[in-house]
Amino acid sequence: MSSISRTLIGFLLLLLAGACRAGGGSYEAELPPELTNSPDLCAHAPCKDVLPGAATFSPRMGRPSYVEGYAADGREAVGYVFLSTDIVDIPGYSGKPVVTLIGMDAKGLITGVKILKHSEPILLVGIPESELTKFCAQYIGRFVGSRIEVGKASSDEDTLGVDAISGATVTVIAENQLILRSGYEVAKQVGIVAVRPRPAAKFVAAAAPLSWEALLEEGSVQHIAVTQTQVGAEENGEPYIDLYFGYLNAPGVGVSVLGQDNYDRLLADLKPGEHAIFIVANGTGSFKGSGFVRGGIYDRIQVAQEVDSFTFRDTDYQNLYSVAAEGAPEFHEAGIFILRSAGFTAAFPWQLQLLANKVDEATGARAFVNFQQRYWLADRYFDGGRPAYHAPDPTWMRVWKAKRLEIAGLLLFLGVLAATYGQRERLARRATHKDKRWVMWPKYFFWTVSVFYIGFHAMAQPSVTQVLTWFHALVYEWRWELFLSDPFIFILWWFMFLTLLWWGRGLFCGWLCPYGALTELIYRSAGRLGLQRFQFLLPGRVHDRLKWVKYAVFAGLLGVSFYSMPLAERLAEVEPFKTTFLVGVFHRSWPFATFWAVLAFASAFTERPFCKYLCPLGAGLAIPSTFRLFGLKRKAECTSCAACAKGCGSLAIDTTGRIDQRECLLCLDCTVLYFDQSACPPLVKERKAREKAGLPLTAIGDDGYLLPLDGMKQALAAARMKPRPRAVTPT
Numbered sequence: 001m002s003s004i005s006r007t008l009i010g011f012l013l014l015l016l017a018g019a020c021r022a023g024g025g026s027y028e029a030e031l032p033p034e035l036t037n038s039p040d041l042c043a044h045a046p047c048k049d050v051l052p053g054a055a056t057f058s059p060r061m062g063r064p065s066y067v068e069g070y071a072a073d074g075r076e077a078v079g080y081v082f083l084s085t086d087i088v089d090i091p092g093y094s095g096k097p098v099v100t101l102i103g104m105d106a107k108g109l110i111t112g113v114k115i116l117k118h119s120e121p122i123l124l125v126g127i128p129e130s131e132l133t134k135f136c137a138q139y140i141g142r143f144v145g146s147r148i149e150v151g152k153a154s155s156d157e158d159t160l161g162v163d164a165i166s167g168a169t170v171t172v173i174a175e176n177q178l179i180l181r182s183g184y185e186v187a188k189q190v191g192i193v194a195v196r197p198r199p200a201a202k203f204v205a206a207a208a209p210l211s212w213e214a215l216l217e218e219g220s221v222q223h224i225a226v227t228q229t230q231v232g233a234e235e236n237g238e239p240y241i242d243l244y245f246g247y248l249n250a251p252g253v254g255v256s257v258l259g260q261d262n263y264d265r266l267l268a269d270l271k272p273g274e275h276a277i278f279i280v281a282n283g284t285g286s287f288k289g290s291g292f293v294r295g296g297i298y299d300r301i302q303v304a305q306e307v308d309s310f311t312f313r314d315t316d317y318q319n320l321y322s323v324a325a326e327g328a329p330e331f332h333e334a335g336i337f338i339l340r341s342a343g344f345t346a347a348f349p350w351q352l353q354l355l356a357n358k359v360d361e362a363t364g365a366r367a368f369v370n371f372q373q374r375y376w377l378a379d380r381y382f383d384g385g386r387p388a389y390h391a392p393d394p395t396w397m398r399v400w401k402a403k404r405l406e407i408a409g410l411l412l413f414l415g416v417l418a419a420t421y422g423q424r425e426r427l428a429r430r431a432t433h434k435d436k437r438w439v440m441w442p443k444y445f446f447w448t449v450s451v452f453y454i455g456f457h458a459m460a461q462p463s464v465t466q467v468l469t470w471f472h473a474l475v476y477e478w479r480w481e482l483f484l485s486d487p488f489i490f491i492l493w494w495f496m497f498l499t500l501l502w503w504g505r506g507l508f509c510g511w512l513c514p515y516g517a518l519t520e521l522i523y524r525s526a527g528r529l530g531l532q533r534f535q536f537l538l539p540g541r542v543h544d545r546l547k548w549v550k551y552a553v554f555a556g557l558l559g560v561s562f563y564s565m566p567l568a569e570r571l572a573e574v575e576p577f578k579t580t581f582l583v584g585v586f587h588r589s590w591p592f593a594t595f596w597a598v599l600a601f602a603s604a605f606t607e608r609p610f611c612k613y614l615c616p617l618g619a620g621l622a623i624p625s626t627f628r629l630f631g632l633k634r635k636a637e638c639t640s641c642a643a644c645a646k647g648c649g650s651l652a653i654d655t656t657g658r659i660d661q662r663e664c665l666l667c668l669d670c671t672v673l674y675f676d677q678s679a680c681p682p683l684v685k686e687r688k689a690r691e692k693a694g695l696p697l698t699a700i701g702d703d704g705y706l707l708p709l710d711g712m713k714q715a716l717a718a719a720r721m722k723p724r725p726r727a728v729t730p731t
């Protein structure tokens with residue numbers, strides 16, 4: 001191994017050690033398990049920080065749970081403290097919840113918000129804690145029942161706005177939802193806010209009872225299936241739970257499931273505003289829960305309708321001995337649950353949520369996972385059909401709507417980029433080896449927009465952490481919402497994916513990647529300043545070995561991610577992207593700042609050292625580039641002529657003239673040469689031969705040679721070109 005390789009690898013190890021140490025920040029320290037389990041929440045959480053007026057706190061109470069805070073005299077509750085993960089399951093960008101401790105006074109005004117743990121890649125070792133503290137502080141003094149949106153307040157008078165953290169929009173939208181929804185749930189329980197009544201459904205009389213299959217087919221019985229793997233257990237041939245449920249008040253469903261007599265008895269028991277839901281299941285898991293005690297609450301199931309959720313106490317339970325519908329299988333667990341709230345209506349869609357404990361394979365830690373299924377009775381059960389219902393927009397859609405102008409701008413930019421690259425041969429024909437302005441000017445434009453708009457402004461630098469997230473989503477669970485939640489990243493990845501199949505990674509890496517563009521601008525600016533160029537700093541054989549380092553880094557990160565995603569995310573700091581665009585080099589600790597400075601310094605002298613040797617994202621994109629549909633044009637003589645190879649800044653052309661599509665960044669230098677009759681040796685030879693023979697020079701055809709003299713006019717017309725001006729400069 002050469003000393004250069006050893007130095008590089010040594011430096012990498014130093015950086016990785018720094019990254020791992022940096023991971024010990026307050027947000028990443030493992031939370032004590034007691035925080036989620038112990039009845040005494042405040043013995044393990046800084047409750048006084050979020051409810052400063054309280055001196056003592058009660059044990060966890062209620063469902064979902066919260067604690068009461070008491071003044072020094074201990075007589076009266078001055079407010080409430082609750083842990084977001086006890087109440088809602090709203091994932092952030094990482095797919096994991098942001099664990100947040102929230103305080104609320106006795107009037108429902110938020111008194112404090114403290115993030116205890118998150119796994120958000122963008123914030124993990126990036127955004128300073130002060131930014132999060134500043135974001136959370138915006139909620140203090142606001143009523144939990146207010147409509148608060150991230151970004152500008154909408155035109156609604158009762159909607160307030162809070163400022164987002166630049167580059168972490170998805171995270172803060174999730175955080176906004178979890179603060180407000182947790183607060184609202186607790187405020188409802190303690191009587192600060194009243195449940196908003198919803199209009200009751202009007203049903204038609206029952207028709208003939210339906211079979212089990214017909215009920216399933218029309219959606220009156222819905223299904224939740226959970227595998228052992230989904231709850232972190234070994235597969236054993238049985239599902240964790242195979243659960244069916246339905247709404248019994250509607251005569252058509254109730255009579256089919258219970259039989260006429262049982263249905264009549266049930267309805268006679270129900271008071272106005274009460275709703276009966278049946279749940280039956282098979283599998284190793286239980287929806288009732290083994291730890292259920294008399295007087296307690298069923299903590300594995302709940303019904304959700306928009307922001308409201310409804311739980312069941314033991315008094316809400318009735319036995320269900322069998323399902324009357326013809327063809328219904330046997331179930332080992334069954335029950336009827338009565339939902340007693342005017343806040344619920346069967347007229348609109350709702351969800352049954354099944355909460356299960358999932359064991360993390362790597363750490364053994366337990367976490368709640370939520371499986372849910374939407375339910376809306378078929379049209380024919382309602383008098384007059386299903387009522388009009390406008391579901392609130394999902395979070396990702398709100399983000400897309402809020403950023404529609406920026407999204408349109410990005411799409412336009414990418415469209416212009418693809419169209420420009422599509423015209424590469426026209427541009428290359430206009431340029432010459434000595435004057436590449438026709439190729440370089442568009443690239444300067446794209447690089448500048450990419451660095452300053454996509455990189456610094458939108459903070460949308462794609463990263464290998466997203467590739468890791470997708471691998472995991474493909475293996476475990478694909479959720480479109482996760483990827484739609486950041487429109488810039490979503491659009492950029494689609495663009496990258498499509499252009500990768502078409503042209504290879506070069507269009508992204510060579511023309512669009514904000515960090516790659518920045519290093520190009522550094523390199524070219526340094527050249528203008530007269531700094532020495534070391535384009536071919538490393539001997540060819542050293543380069544040929546070192547270029548594999550980036551593939552090893554990519555494979556290593558992917559492997560580590562299956563052991564521990566947070567560790568892989570920390571190690572992905574080998575990308576200087578966060579330091580450059582998200583956090584800023586002056587906010588980073590010395591290992592990151594030094595790494596960034598070394599790369600920037602090296603980039604001033606040699607073209608894209610990071611892209612050539614280290615970038616795991618570039619490596620991840622390079623692998624499928626092998627199969628791109630359209631490569632660059634080559635001549636037969638390219639196998640022996642090394643002219644292009646000498647100018648290739650990416651060192652992507654080997655001694656046999658073959659372009660390595662994985663390494664090529666589509667700079668177009670070789671394409672310019674290909675069409676340059678003053679620089680491309682076979683073309684020069686042909687031009688000189690014609691000049692010597694006194695024959696006219698013609699335009700250059702797609703094959704990179706002068707067009708034949710016979711039928712020249714037709715050929716020119718077909719190529720829609722004018723003859724090139726004579727270039728007689730000797731080469």
Ligand code: SF4
Nearest residue numbers: 509513516611615618
């Ligand atoms: S190799 Fe990496 S840093 Fe370089 S342009 Fe490609 S993705 Fe960007």
Ligand code: SF4
Nearest residue numbers: 648664665667668670
């Ligand atoms: S000169 Fe090299 S990097 Fe540029 S387009 Fe040709 S092969 Fe690709």
